[in-house]
Amino acid sequence: MSDVATEAAAVAPRTHTTPRLAVIDRDRGFLQVLNNRLSARGWEHRMLSSPVRAEALVAMRLNALVLDLAVAGPDGWEYLERVCSRLPTLAVIVCTAPSSVSQRVRGLRLGADAWLSKPCHPEELIAVVEAAMRRHRRREMPELSAGITAGEITIRPDLYQAFAADESLELTPREFELLRLLASSDRVLRREEIYERVWGYAMVHGDRSVDVFVRKLRQKLRAASPEWSYIHTHFGIGYRFEPTSQGAGDGLAAELEPEPVFAG
Amino acid sequence: MSDVATEAAAVAPRTHTTPRLAVIDRDRGFLQVLNNRLSARGWEHRMLSSPVRAEALVAMRLNALVLDLAVAGPDGWEYLERVCSRLPTLAVIVCTAPSSVSQRVRGLRLGADAWLSKPCHPEELIAVVEAAMRRHRRREMPELSAGITAGEITIRPDLYQAFAADESLELTPREFELLRLLASSDRVLRREEIYERVWGYAMVHGDRSVDVFVRKLRQKLRAASPEWSYIHTHFGIGYRFEPTSQGAGDGLAAELEPEPVFAG
């Protein structure tokens, strides 16, 4: 049970329809009841009897985590904080023994989304988890498989690949996710945001992964569509996607109104 | 720079928009206490003694709503549902008299983000509201990324850039943050305050950074929009933003919106 055997599925498909949650608790009866309800509901769930490292939680690609602070012992607060800061998009629900106001406030301030006192009704816990996940879900890509065409390239989410003139760019999963994110946003994306949405957890300061993958992407884009540039750097901020053809005028204007030009 | 352990303070996101919330309740004492705490915290808030139409809530441009279901009477559930579906980006916290599990579950299912039982500690309520907003704010509000237009220039937060006649001013990140701060405050800002909000930490006495950046800003503004002056010096105090056209009268009028009044 405590084993963190994580099947390494494809990288962050992010289109999951069934919620995936983990419960860190030791109350056998509670876990049993909860297990039944969750199974009946078709949620993917996993019961853990002790805290697991934040990295392991990342690998599980959870939507929500239910945590009994008592299980983590005196380091519970620290653990809570670490998990919340490392996985900003994870819904964290603390479900623990009766507590004081200041304890609850502290937990919420550290990043928990909700605090429930035991004993609690499993249906209420599930409703709270649903409420916490509801918003997070909204940010999953709305368009499921609609292809995006920009400049000379076409992005096909259903094939997990991008094409230029019907020729695949041979993007790796990460490269593809990065390209899809950039192409579906018409604004500057900060590195932290990119990392969080492609990698699925918080970027540590100084990580250059985004830069490196942008370079790899640009390389493949350039090879497939040399006349265009797609990914623009905003110094000190991040990157922005905008197909710009080399030969003609700079595509800077395309962002705002394409105002009519008159000779005069 | 002196860099006294400013580790995490690297160009802070500074999306520090003050929360705006409304409370629908009739408990005078509760409202009074809450009012004090919210004022101390600098939140914009408004106390309402009866439900208002969803349209009115939209106009208030709230981040969060605290609702006592009892105030809405027997139609409370319907009201809750209508508000939640009409304003999906609004954080809704139900704070009401003791209730049954099924009631709480029902409220959460209808779209509430949290359910608190009265009597509750105001700090806990605030923490719950914060937690709910934290999750919501991730999905950025459309109006937040809307640009500011002043005089001949347009400030586009989504592009981290300002434009004059669709031409970028080529502002650096700091210059942009400074301009955005000035332009979104229609009053004189002291240097210390500017420094604190743009740089993210306290200004040491005698630091001229703000002056230098104001100069750089003025230079770029002048190059892009020579007929106007935007940043005005208040000797011995600080700076104030106000677009003023050179030739004609001062453009004082165009600015003020008749938006609803909030305490704060």
Place this chain on the structure above:
DNA sequence: ATTTCGTGTGAACAAGTTGTGACCGGACTC
């Protein structure tokens, strides 16, 4: 008028940011 202090300005300097190629280790394939 003269002094003092706060502000505007340009340039030199320091610090931070990004592009890039090389390299490393784990997972998978043959």
Place this chain on the structure above:
DNA sequence: GAGTCCGGTCACAACTTGTTCACACGAAAT
């Protein structure tokens, strides 16, 4: 077990930005 693919780290160079400094200018104070 060797080869390959992929994600990730590192170090370096080129570049941009941020900070500091000295001095000029102008407003307030004496």
